[in-house]
Amino acid sequence: xxxxxxxxxxxxxxxxxxxxxxxxxxxxxxxxxxxxxxxxxxxxxxxxxxxxxxxxxxxxxxxxxxxxxxxxxxxxxxxxxxxxxxxxxxxxxxxxxxxxxxxxxxxxxxxxxxxxxxxxxxxxxxxxxxxxxxxxxxxxxxxxxxxxxxxxxxxxxxxxxxxxxxxxxxxxxxxxxxxxxxxxxxxxxxxxxxxxxxxxxxxxxxxxxxxxxxxxxxxxxxxxxxxxxxxxxxxxxxxxxxxxxxxxxxxxxxxxxxxxxxxxxxxxxxxxxxxxxxxxxxxxx
Numbered sequence: 347x348x349x350x351x352x353x354x355x356x357x358x359x360x361x362x363x364x365x366x367x368x369x370x371x372x373x374x375x376x377x378x379x380x381x382x383x384x385x386x387x388x389x390x391x392x393x394x395x396x397x398x399x400x401x402x403x404x405x406x407x408x409x410x411x412x413x414x415x416x417x418x419x420x421x422x423x424x425x426x427x428x429x430x431x432x433x434x435x436x437x438x439x440x441x442x443x444x445x446x447x448x449x450x451x452x453x454x455x456x457x458x459x460x461x462x463x464x465x466x467x468x469x470x471x472x473x474x475x476x477x478x479x480x481x482x483x484x485x486x487x488x489x490x491x492x493x494x495x496x497x498x499x500x501x502x503x504x505x506x507x508x509x510x511x512x513x514x515x516x517x518x519x520x521x522x523x524x525x526x527x528x529x530x531x532x533x534x535x536x537x538x539x540x541x542x543x544x545x546x547x548x549x550x551x552x553x554x555x556x557x558x559x560x561x562x563x564x565x566x567x568x569x570x571x572x573x574x575x576x577x578x579x580x581x582x583x584x585x586x587x588x589x590x591x592x593x594x595x596x597x598x599x600x601x602x603x604x605x606x607x608x609x610x611x612x613x614x615x616x617x618x619x620x621x622x623x624x625x626x627x628x629x630x631x
Contacts, residue, residue, distance in 0.1 A: 348415065348444045349424040350431035352456025355572030357386045358394035365454040369395050372424040376402040376414055378437075380513050382428035382459075383533075383595060385573045391426075399426070403513070411443050418449045430458035459571060459597055463506055466566045466578050467611020468599060474503030479539045479598070480510045481532065492546045495600050496558040502603035509534035509596050533594035536567035536579075540586035540598065547583075559583065559600060562625045566599040566612065567591055581617040582625050589617060 349368045354360025361369070369375055377388060377399040384391070392399050402414065402425070414425060431437050431453050444451045464470050475498060477491040491507075498505045512532040543559070550557045561584040569577045569591035577591045586598065604612070609626050616622035 347422045348418045348440075348449055348451040349422065349454060350437060350441070350451065351424055351426050351454045352430040352458070353384060353391075353426055353428050354456040355384075355429060355459065355462055357384060357573070358391050360384075360456065360572065361395075362454060362456060365456065366395065368422070368452070368454060369397055369424050369426070372397070372422040373417075374400060374421075375424045375426065376400045376406075377426045378402050378407060378428070380404040380407075380511070381433065382511070383513075384428055385570060407437075407440065411440055414440065415444055415447060415449055418444065419447065430455050430460070433458050433460065457572060459508070459595075460506070462571045463568060463597065463599060465571060465576075466568060466580070466599065466615065468504050468566065468601065468608050469605065472502075472504055472602065472605075472608070473506055474498030474501060474602070476506045476508060478508045478510070479534065479542065481512060481534060481538075482542060487545075489546050489549070492543070492550075492557075492559075499558045499563075499600065499602050504602045505600040507539060507598040507600065509536070509539050509598060511595070534596065535594075536569065536586055536591055536596045536598050537589060539596070540565070540567075540583055540589075543583060543600075544587055564601045564604070564612070564622070564626050566601065566615070568597045568599070569593070570595065571597065578615040579617050580612040580615040581622060585617050585621075 349372065351365040351368055375397045379401045380403050388399055425440065427437060441451055461470060475494050477494050479491055495505045544561065547557050547560060562582045565583050565586045567579045567586050567589055579589050579591060613619060613622060
C-alpha cells in the first residue's frame with residue numbers, strides 16, 4: 347500500500363492520528379522536500395514519528411518515482427507532504443504510476459494553505475484562480491500571473507498568490523558543467539512579491555494600460571500560517587512592499603470585492619488603520 351499523508355502546516359504534531367498510525371506501520375517513509383516546508387526539521391519529525399525519513403527532492407519524485415514505489419505492492423510505503431497531498435500536480439503523477447503498477451493507495455488529508463488562508467477573515471468561496479509568483483532573474487521576468495489576478499479582481503474574486511521556493515537549485519554555470527553543487531535555499535517574501543507586482547503595474551502603464559490592480563489595492567500578507575508565530579498583515583500593495591513578516595513561508599492575497607464582514611476582519615491586521623479604511627472602501631459590497 348502507498349500512503350500519501352498530509353502533514354499540515356505547523357510542526358510535527360500537526361499530522362492527524364490516522365496519518366501517524368499509517369506512518370508508524372510503514373517500512374519506508376519518504377518526506378517530500380521541495381513544494382513546501384514545515385517550521386521544524388527532518389530530525390524533529392523523525393523523533394515524533396518514531397521513524398527514519400528519506401528525503402525526496404523534486405528530482406527523486408519526478409524522475410525516480412519507481413524507487414519510491416518499489417515493493418509497495420507487498421509492503422507499506424508512506425509519502426509525506428507538507429500541507430495536503432494534492433497541493434502539487436507531481437503527487438497526482440505518483441498516484442497514477444502506482445495505479446498502473448497495480449499498487450493500492452490511500453490518501454490521508456490535512457490542512458493546506460489553500461484553506462488555511464481563511465484565518466485572515468476572507469471567505470474561501472470568494473477566491474478565484476490561485477497563482478504562483480516566481481523569482482525574477484536578470485533575463486526572465488514573467489508577468490502572465492498578473493493577468494489572472496486582474497481577471498479575478500474584475501470578477502470580484504480574491505487571489506491567493508503562492509510565493510516561490512528555490513530549494514536544491516543549481517547555478518547556470520554548475521548546471522552547464524554537470525556539477526551537483528546546489529545554491530542555498532531561497533523563499534520569496536511578501537515584500538519581494540509586492541515589489542514585483544508594483545514593477546508590473548508600472549510596465550502596464552508605460553504600455554498605455556490602467557491596471558485593475560494599483561498601488562492602493564488592499565492586500566493581505568501571511569507568514570508561517572499554522573505555526574505559533576504566524577503573522578498576518580493587511581494594507582495596500584505599496585505597504586506590503588515594505589512590510590517585514592519574518593521567516594518563510596509567505597503567501598500574498600490580492601483582494602477582490604469585500605463583504606463588510608471580511609473588511610472588519612482585515613482591519614484587525616491592518617498596518618495602518620487610517621489609510622486602510624479609505625482604500626478598502628473602493629471595493630466593498
